[in-house]
Amino acid sequence: MLSRHASRHTALVLLSCLAAFVAGLAQAQSGPVRVASLNLCTDQLLLALADRSQIASLSRLARDHSVAFLADRTAGIPLNGGSAETILFDRPDLVLASTYGQQEQIALLRRQGLEVLSLGPWTGLDDGRRQIRTLAGRLGHPDRGEALIARIDAALERARGIVPDRRSILVYERGGWVVAPHSPLGEILIHMGFRLHQEALGLAHGGVARLEAIVTAPPDFMLVDADSSQAVDNGTALFSHPALAEAVPLERRLALPARLTICGGPSTPVAIDVLRAEVQAKVR
Numbered sequence: 001m002l003s004r005h006a007s008r009h010t011a012l013v014l015l016s017c018l019a020a021f022v023a024g025l026a027q028a029q030s031g032p033v034r035v036a037s038l039n040l041c042t043d044q045l046l047l048a049l050a051d052r053s054q055i056a057s058l059s060r061l062a063r064d065h066s067v068a069f070l071a072d073r074t075a076g077i078p079l080n081g082g083s084a085e086t087i088l089f090d091r092p093d094l095v096l097a098s099t100y101g102q103q104e105q106i107a108l109l110r111r112q113g114l115e116v117l118s119l120g121p122w123t124g125l126d127d128g129r130r131q132i133r134t135l136a137g138r139l140g141h142p143d144r145g146e147a148l149i150a151r152i153d154a155a156l157e158r159a160r161g162i163v164p165d166r167r168s169i170l171v172y173e174r175g176g177w178v179v180a181p182h183s184p185l186g187e188i189l190i191h192m193g194f195r196l197h198q199e200a201l202g203l204a205h206g207g208v209a210r211l212e213a214i215v216t217a218p219p220d221f222m223l224v225d226a227d228s229s230q231a232v233d234n235g236t237a238l239f240s241h242p243a244l245a246e247a248v249p250l251e252r253r254l255a256l257p258a259r260l261t262i263c264g265g266p267s268t269p270v271a272i273d274v275l276r277a278e279v280q281a282k283v284r
Contacts, residue, residue, distance in 0.1 A: 035095070041263035042059075098121075167195065226255040
């Protein structure tokens with residue numbers, strides 16, 4: 001049996017360890033006080049996962065409703081224009097940037113002692129889940145990350161296998177651009193039961209599809225931007241070409257607003273649900 005003195009000493013040690021554990025846990029869960037985002041996609045994740053008081057500034061595209069899914073949440077939040085000089089003057093605790101096109105700014109900010117977290121375009125849904133968990137944990141809100149992942153997974157479950165007979169589909173963007181099959185959107189379409197049509201056009205890695213190739217070997221369906229019916233320039237005029245209209249008429253075109261697919265993140269479960277509704281309305 002321990003003596004009274006030994007028991008008291010043991011209790012004090014245990015209390016000290018518990019206090020240290022709680023302090024360490026609190027420190028691990030407490031996120032940065034002020035966070036700046038230099039990129040449209042990191043804007044969306046930051047708006048979805050951070051406290052509003054944590055957001056120091058967002059990119060200049062954050063309020064553009066045509067591309068920014070959470071533009072309605074940005075009122076009153078400063079925009080930084082994406083320049084390293086502005087960020088250096090503001091000195092946030094954490095900077096979020098893309099892995100593409102911002103390497104000079106990132107290098108400069110890091111040389112000046114700022115913490116920069118680079119988040120690239122999602123290569124797949126698993127990559128997106130990892131990215132959400134990384135940022136949510138760094139912001140001190142891991143529960144919000146898990147909640148967003150749960151919404152994505154629930155939307156996927158609602159859309160599982162809803163396409164009959166493995167119909168083919170081509171994701172067709174302005175200027176005739178075709179996305180690579182290995183992408184979050186491609187993964188979602190396959191999950192729904194579609195067969196991707198890119199390889200039938202010789203575009204296993206994406207690229208520009210010639211109109212003649214599509215007309216000669218048309219897909220069962222096309223996935224297009226919801227605004228593609230309006231020809232405003234050469235890039236969008238292609239959607240209204242008579243030959244394409246005959247090969248893939250409007251009733252075989254599924255439409256999604258661009259702002260739902262530009263970035264992976266809070267828009268992803270909405271994009272899946274909107275696409276599911278399009279499938280249910282048009283795919284027979």
